[in-house]
Amino acid sequence: MTIRRQISVAPMMDWTDRHDRYFLRLISSRALLYTEMVTTGAVIHGDREHLLGFDESEHPVAVQLGGSEPEALAEAARIAEGFGYGEVNLNVGCPSDRVQSGRFGACLMREPALVADCVSAMRKAVSVPVTVKCRIGVDEQDPDVALPELAERVRDAGCKTLIVHARKAWLEGLSPRENRDVPPLEYARAYALKQAMPDMEILINGGILTLDEAEEHMAHVDGAMLGRAAYQTPYVLAEVDRRFYGATTPVPTRHDILERFIPYVEEQLSRGIHLHAMSRHILGLFTGMPGARAYRRHISENAPRKDADVAVIRDAMEFVPREVELA
Secondary structure, X not given: OOOOOOEEEOOOOOOOOXXXXXXXXXXXXXXXXXXXXXXXXXXXXXXXXXXXXXXXXXXXXXXXXXXXXXHHHHHHHHHHHHHXXXXXXXXXXXXXXXXXXXXXXXXXXXXXXXXXXXXXXXXXXXXXXXXXXXXXXXXXXXXXXXXXXXXXXXXXXXXXXXXXXXXXXXXXXXXXXXHHOOOOOOHHHHHHHHHHOOOOXXXXXXXXXXXXXXXXXXXXXXXXXXXXXXXXXXXXXXXXXXXXXXXXXXXXXXXXXXHHHHHHHHHHHHOOOOHHHHHHHHOOOOOOXXXXXXXXXXXXXXXXXXXXXXXXXXXXHOOOOOOOOEO
C-alpha cells in the first residue's frame, strides 16, 4: 500500500474514531486519516477490536501509538500492522496530563535518544512505514536545538517522515487545551528543517484552516496535516482529491455525503451503537450554509434519545437547501 501524505487529517483524541474516519472518507477518498492515539498498554492488554478495528473503506489509514518503551511499542506496532494499518505513527507531541504521567507524548521531546530507540524497535517489528509526530520543543527547550536533534535521531533510526506541529508544548503552566492555541505557531522552523534535511519527508501541522493555506505550506514542506478544521468544518476536504491527487471525479455535495453515510449508520445501529456516537461527527458539515444552525440543533437535541435512528439525520437535512453538484 502506497501512502501519499500531501494532505492528512490529524489524530485527535475523542474525535477521529472509526465513525468519524468513515464519514471523512466519504468526503475525500485520498487524504490520509489517522486514528486517535492509542497507548501500548491498551493495545497489548485491552479490547483490540474496539481500539483498532476499522472499515476497509477507511484506507489509507494510519494508527498513532503512545508509549515510551521500545519493546512495548514494537509489540503494539506489530499488532496494529496485523489489523491492516498502512502506517504506524509515534506520538511525541501530545501535552495532556495523561501522557505526562506516563512519560510519553510531548515529554519525549526531552529524550531524543529514547525516541530513536523506539523508532528502531518499531521498524524492526513491522514492514509498514514508522513515522513520528512531534512539537518544535517543550518548555524551556530551544527549538533551534531540540527539533533538529530529534529529527536527526529518528532519521538515523530509519524514520523517513516527520510531522511537525509547529508550536512548542508548555507542560508547565498551560492546560492541554491551551497548548493547542496559546503557544505561537512557528512555521518557519519546519520550513528550515526541510531545507536542512531535504532527504526527509517533512509535514506541517497546526492552525491550518483551508486548502489554500495547505498549498502555501507545500511550497516549503512535503505535506500539510489539518486538525480541528477537518473536524469542525469537514467539507474543507471536499476538493482534496482533485486539487492534490489529480482525481477527476465530481466533488460530492454535502447531501450526497450524508446519503452515503446513512447506510453505515443503519448498520452500526443494528449492532447496538448509539446514533449519537456517529451523528456528533457530522454537526459541522453544513457550516456557513443557510439552515446550518437548525440542522445542528435538530441533531444535537434528538440524537441522544435512546430510540433515535437515521430519521433524525434525514429530518435535519431538510433544514438545509440542496446544493448543485460541482462537475
